[in-house]
Amino acid sequence: MDDKKSITPKQVAEALNMYFNTAELQSLALNMDIPYDDLEGISRSETIISLVKYTQRHGVYEQLIKAIQETRPYINWDKFSQQSVQESKPAALEKDVTNTLNVSSSTHHITSDEVKLAPSSASQQLEDFYFRVNRLQQQFQEIQDITGLNDEETQNLLNLLEDAPHEFLRDLLSRHDDPTLEQYAQNYAEMEHELGIALVGQGKWHAGLRRFDRSLTIRRLLDNLDERADTIYQIGRTYQLMGNLAEAQIRYRDAMRLYQHTGNKAGIAACNLNLGTVAIQLGFIDEGIAQIQKARLAYRQDDNDKKLQEIDEIMHFVHRVKEKERV
Amino acid sequence: MSTPDDLWAQAGDIFDAWGLSEIPFTESAVELGQKQLRQLFTGRENELRQVFNLVRGRERKRIFVYGWVGIGKTAFLREIIGVLERKAPKTLASYISLLPGMDLSTAALIGLARKLPKDDYAQHLLTQMGLPASQRAVEKKTTVKAGLSGSGVETTEETSPFSRPLYPAASFEALLDRAYQKFDRIVIGIDDLEKRNPDLIRQMLRDEQGLLKSNAWFFLTGHPATITHDILARELGLFDLALELKPLDQTTSYRMLVNYLNSVRPKEKQRDYDELQAVWPFTQDTARELCARSEGIPRMLNRLGSYVLLKAAELGAPMITPDVFQAGVEFADQQLRGQSGLTIEEMYILELVLDKGVLSDESVTLEELDKVRTKEFREILPILDNLVQRDLLKRLPSERATEYAPSPLVRIPKSDPPV
Numbered sequence: 001m002d003d004k005k006s007i008t009p010k011q012v013a014e015a016l017n018m019y020f021n022t023a024e025l026q027s028l029a030l031n032m033d034i035p036y037d038d039l040e041g042i043s044r045s046e047t048i049i050s051l052v053k054y055t056q057r058h059g060v061y062e063q064l065i066k067a068i069q070e071t072r073p074y075i076n077w078d079k080f081s082q083q084s085v086q087e088s089k090p091a092a093l094e095k096d097v098t099n100t101l102n103v104s105s106s107t108h109h110i111t112s113d114e115v116k117l118a119p120s121s122a123s124q125q126l127e128d129f130y131f132r133v134n135r136l137q138q139q140f141q142e143i144q145d146i147t148g149l150n151d152e153e154t155q156n157l158l159n160l161l162e163d164a165p166h167e168f169l170r171d172l173l174s175r176h177d178d179p180t181l182e183q184y185a186q187n188y189a190e191m192e193h194e195l196g197i198a199l200v201g202q203g204k205w206h207a208g209l210r211r212f213d214r215s216l217t218i219r220r221l222l223d224n225l226d227e228r229a230d231t232i233y234q235i236g237r238t239y240q241l242m243g244n245l246a247e248a249q250i251r252y253r254d255a256m257r258l259y260q261h262t263g264n265k266a267g268i269a270a271c272n273l274n275l276g277t278v279a280i281q282l283g284f285i286d287e288g289i290a291q292i293q294k295a296r297l298a299y300r301q302d303d304n305d306k307k308l309q310e311i312d313e314i315m316h317f318v319h320r321v322k323e324k325e326r327v
Numbered sequence: 328m329s330t331p332d333d334l335w336a337q338a339g340d341i342f343d344a345w346g347l348s349e350i351p352f353t354e355s356a357v358e359l360g361q362k363q364l365r366q367l368f369t370g371r372e373n374e375l376r377q378v379f380n381l382v383r384g385r386e387r388k389r390i391f392v393y394g395w396v397g398i399g400k401t402a403f404l405r406e407i408i409g410v411l412e413r414k415a416p417k418t419l420a421s422y423i424s425l426l427p428g429m430d431l432s433t434a435a436l437i438g439l440a441r442k443l444p445k446d447d448y449a450q451h452l453l454t455q456m457g458l459p460a461s462q463r464a465v466e467k468k469t470t471v472k473a474g475l476s477g478s479g480v481e482t483t484e485e486t487s488p489f490s491r492p493l494y495p496a497a498s499f500e501a502l503l504d505r506a507y508q509k510f511d512r513i514v515i516g517i518d519d520l521e522k523r524n525p526d527l528i529r530q531m532l533r534d535e536q537g538l539l540k541s542n543a544w545f546f547l548t549g550h551p552a553t554i555t556h557d558i559l560a561r562e563l564g565l566f567d568l569a570l571e572l573k574p575l576d577q578t579t580s581y582r583m584l585v586n587y588l589n590s591v592r593p594k595e596k597q598r599d600y601d602e603l604q605a606v607w608p609f610t611q612d613t614a615r616e617l618c619a620r621s622e623g624i625p626r627m628l629n630r631l632g633s634y635v636l637l638k639a640a641e642l643g644a645p646m647i648t649p650d651v652f653q654a655g656v657e658f659a660d661q662q663l664r665g666q667s668g669l670t671i672e673e674m675y676i677l678e679l680v681l682d683k684g685v686l687s688d689e690s691v692t693l694e695e696l697d698k699v700r701t702k703e704f705r706e707i708l709p710i711l712d713n714l715v716q717r718d719l720l721k722r723l724p725s726e727r728a729t730e731y732a733p734s735p736l737v738r739i740p741k742s743d744p745p746v
């Protein structure tokens with residue numbers, strides 16, 4: 001608790017600036033119920049300052065620090081007080097680009113031999129890499145007048161950069177057994193998953209799918225099959241909303257197999273319910289009803305009234321459709 | 328000992344005994360000329376009738392033709408385009424295959440421009456895209472000699488690093504206006520939508536509604552899985568007719584076989600469907616067996632027919648008896664499975680399907696997926712589709728599940744007799 005108190009708002013802002021890309025900031029805000037889009041500030045750093053101030057005003061500053069520490073356990077807070085963040089200068093940019101892109105060949109970073117010999121340094125590598133990429137992202141935005149790129153081009157570049165740590169993490173994970181790294185990966189995958197759900201909730205299906213896809217690629221490398229199934233289920237749900245029923249069906253069944261393996265009753269019931277509605281949408285009414293009944297049974301055992309009511313509404317509707325068909 | 332010259336003569340002897348000038352079968356309808364296609368095209372009367380009834384109306388329409396791999400979408404589309412070109416007055420009809428990286432507007436633009444050889448703007452557009460101008464399109468294919476030794480092997484490569492025009496939809500509209508000064512009806516057939524990722528197709532159909540609603544007739548083709556019936560008809564209301572090509576019945580398959588054989592017979596030796604000799608060198612039995620095994624899928628009939636004739640030629644068999652046919656079936660199996668370039672994963676998965684008879688996303692178990700080193704059916708889907716493209720597997724036409732079975736060209740290993 002003590003070290004939390006010693007972290008100043010300035011340090012927090014700097015940490016956010018360094019270690020979180022814009023999407024991750026949005027996700028962090030979302031998880032804390034902070035209206036990110038409404039925060040004041042035009043540039044990224046201004047928005048971050050507004051974010052920190054917001055948490056102070058609403059008494060959730062400590063929670064913010066906790067969230068940062070959970071998602072980025074490797075942050076060395078002292079670094080910020082000792083050396084303040086260097087202002088980016090265009091001249092430094094070129095060097096950074098080279099460093100970042102050469103990360104696997106430059107000596108003080110990794111060579112594949114080093115990686116094999118010293119697996120514990122993996123999280124350190126990721127930290128370094130993250131640090132560099134975020135700084136680059138920031139610099140790209142700040143020097144837009146110099147690069148002469150328009151907004152869209154800058155955004156494309158930023159998106160590319162955003163993918164870099166993801167790919168790097170994937171690569172590290174598949175080659176290392178490092179608990180800190182795995183913890184980080186787990187949090188990262190969860191964050192992407194949650195952000196996906198939020199985006200789909202706003203009707204941004206493709207953006208949501210992109211998030212789920214990132215979460216899934218990481219979760220495929222981790223051991224937790226329930227979480228992996230959760231993401232697959234959400235992908236199925238998104239496709240169902242989009243009307244791509246064939247794809248939805250495949251995903252639900254994939255999720256179901258994993259839930260059955262782990263014995264996750266809630267997961268199985270959710271898959272049964274949605275597979276049932278997909279079947280009905282495809283015109284296989286009786287099969288659909290049978291599958292929904294399975295879900296109903298499970299929810300009844302759990303006294304899950306909300307779900308039971310949802311099922312009743314669906315069944316009511318289905319029976320009405322069937323009646324009409326008979327006429 | 329036979330010299331190569333003797334062998335060549337002997338091979339000729341067999342074809343003489345069969346009364347055929349060469350093996351008539353082809354894998355894809357793209358390879359056929361308009362004249363050949365006209366001679367070979369069999370059946371689909373109902374489907375053609377539906378389409379022609381629509382086309383006779385004044386109002387322009389959008390038609391979607393769908394069916395599984397090798398069912399005859401390309402043949403059907405090209406036949407329609409051919410009939411319209413020959414018979415419909417003042418009609419421009421053009422066929423084009425949607426290449427990877429091409430959007431619908433660009434495809435439509437190229438298709439239209441190619442049919443306007445005398446229009447400067449059209450030819451300018453083609454040149455601008457880095458494509459050969461009309462008419463000379465075919466001759467201009469670059470021929471590349473493979474190897475240094477001059478082995479005589481020539482491969483034709485269509486190198487088309489076309490550059491996309493800036494506003495393909497607008498260019499298309501402009502060109503359409505010009506074309507309508509000369510024609511009363513303009514029909515563009517865009518083939519092979521299914522070769523693209525389904526989500527991309529959905530997106531494309533949404534984005535390019537403007538194009539599809541422009542003043543031209545459109546025919547598009549795809550797989551049922553790509554764009555399902557309900558999306559087409561209800562959600563987008565984009566198509567006036569969604570036409571499914573189903574497997575041919577046995578009688579039609581039989582007639583198709585006769586047409587193929589006739590196409591390589593001298594004029595005076597051509598036979599009617601009801602003549603017993605119509606399927607020679609096949610016997611009635613082996614001809615029916617060929618049709619039955621192909622399950623009404625034209626590509627299967629073509630491939631299997633071709634393997635059987637190749638084997639028969641090798642055996643020097645003057646007639647396709649049941650034994651010769653069986654040897655041909657085994658030859659097909661051997662050739663297909665021995666295909667070079669199968670990855671370890673593809674081989675694993677092929678074995679799994681052969682083992683099970685039917686692999687379904689509904690009934691596959693986690694243990695089985697584990698064996699192919701995954702935990703999700705979705706991850707092996709691209710591999711399954713690849714195996715379908717290679718004619719090793721077929722996709723079953725069920726909507727209830729995503730199911731694959733060995734193709735009729737691959738023999739299922741006989742399971743042990745029940746105890």
Ligand SMILES: Nc1ncnc2c1ncn2[C@@H]1O[C@H](COP(=O)(O)OP(=O)(O)OP(=O)(O)O)[C@@H](O)[C@H]1O
Nearest residue numbers: 353354355356368369396397398399400401402625
């Ligand atoms: N109605 C038909 N009459 C005669 N031959 C046909 C007919 N339909 C298809 N074929 C032949 O069967 C083969 C496969 O047909 P085609 O290439 O049209 O299939 P497709 O559905 O377009 O396949 P893909 O899904 O691979 O694009 C070709 O050799 C074609 O000429």
Ligand SMILES: [Mg+2]
Nearest residue numbers: 400401518519
């Ligand atoms: Mg085709």
